[in-house]
Amino acid sequence: MTKFLHKYIFQGTILVLLTILLTNCSSTRFIYTFAEKYIQDEIKYFLNLNEEENILLNQEVSKMVDWHRTFMLPNYATYLNNIADKIEVGKYESDDINKLIEDGRSLIEETIIGLTPYASRFLIHHQMVEDIEFMEMKMLTRRQKRIVELSKPKNILYKERLERLTSNFERFFGNLNKSQLLLLESHSRLTLNESRIRFHNRTLRQKAFIMFLKTKPSEVDLTSYLNKLLLQGHLITNPSYESFSEISLKKFNVLLLNMIASSSIMQREKIISKLRGYAEDFKKVSGEEKQL
Numbered sequence: 001m002t003k004f005l006h007k008y009i010f011q012g013t014i015l016v017l018l019t020i021l022l023t024n025c026s027s028t029r030f031i032y033t034f035a036e037k038y039i040q041d042e043i044k045y046f047l048n049l050n051e052e053e054n055i056l057l058n059q060e061v062s063k064m065v066d067w068h069r070t071f072m073l074p075n076y077a078t079y080l081n082n083i084a085d086k087i088e089v090g091k092y093e094s095d096d097i098n099k100l101i102e103d104g105r106s107l108i109e110e111t112i113i114g115l116t117p118y119a120s121r122f123l124i125h126h127q128m129v130e131d132i133e134f135m136e137m138k139m140l141t142r143r144q145k146r147i148v149e150l151s152k153p154k155n156i157l158y159k160e161r162l163e164r165l166t167s168n169f170e171r172f173f174g175n176l177n178k179s180q181l182l183l184l185e186s187h188s189r190l191t192l193n194e195s196r197i198r199f200h201n202r203t204l205r206q207k208a209f210i211m212f213l214k215t216k217p218s219e220v221d222l223t224s225y226l227n228k229l230l231l232q233g234h235l236i237t238n239p240s241y242e243s244f245s246e247i248s249l250k251k252f253n254v255l256l257l258n259m260i261a262s263s264s265i266m267q268r269e270k271i272i273s274k275l276r277g278y279a280e281d282f283k284k285v286s287g288e289e290k291q292l
């Protein structure tokens with residue numbers, strides 16, 4: 001459950017620093033239209049709901065998506081336009097990237113703090129032993145599947161990681177030049193073990209969440225705990241993970257700076273166009289009424 005909530009927040013939040021590169025601009029509005037159904041299905045996977053609980057879930061998710069659409073998408077649009085502005089005038093040095101990252105973190109924090117009350121309002125009704133055992137079993141099933149994926153030979157994991165990274169950058173940059181491809185190869189090798197570290201941390205976070213839920217917290221306490229788990233989870237599970245996250249982020253910053261520095265005028269124009277396209281889509285979606 002915590003993995004899903006964290007995943008949704010990050011995917012919905014700004015497409016921060018190129019995680020946005022999963023779709024083309026014209027499909028952003030289409031995908032957001034179906035976000036509500038996706039969220040409902042993911043939560044239903046982790047919780048054994050009856051008909052009445054399904055209705056309550058649908059109501060809470062609808063409220064959550066409406067809030068996110070109305071209050072956060074315009075902020076994401078502004079953020080993406082700010083990135084485009086900096087690239088357009090050639091301001092993409094280390095300090096500029098760091099400032100954008102801090103702005104992105106602020107948006108993530110604002111999003112999490114806004115969404116967790118909706119999650120708590122629903123989860124507070126699922127603290128019975130059988131509810132928690134069901135959730136724990138579903139988390140274990142997902143983790144076992146991930147263990148299988150991470151057990152592939154290193155050369156396969158490297159190839160898959162490189163293909164994902166290359167595909168994502170190509171969606172933004174277009175065709176990559178030789179030096180850019182070499183940068184992606186190097187980064188993929190350098191960060192190959194990061195998935196295992198993140199998986200281990202996610203496991204600790206899920207177990208901590210289950211333990212806390214067993215204490216039958218109040219709605220207020222549950223919201224506070226979710227905020228801390230998602231924003232400062234290392235304080236609950238593994239203090240050393242903060243250092244790993246910072247180092248990992250710095251590695252990606254270096255990659256991003258080098259990729260932009262080696263980009264052509266045509267590539268930068270494509271990046272700017274993509275960013276502004278997403279921003280425009282976000283503005284339009286934020287002003288639209290929900291379509292079923």
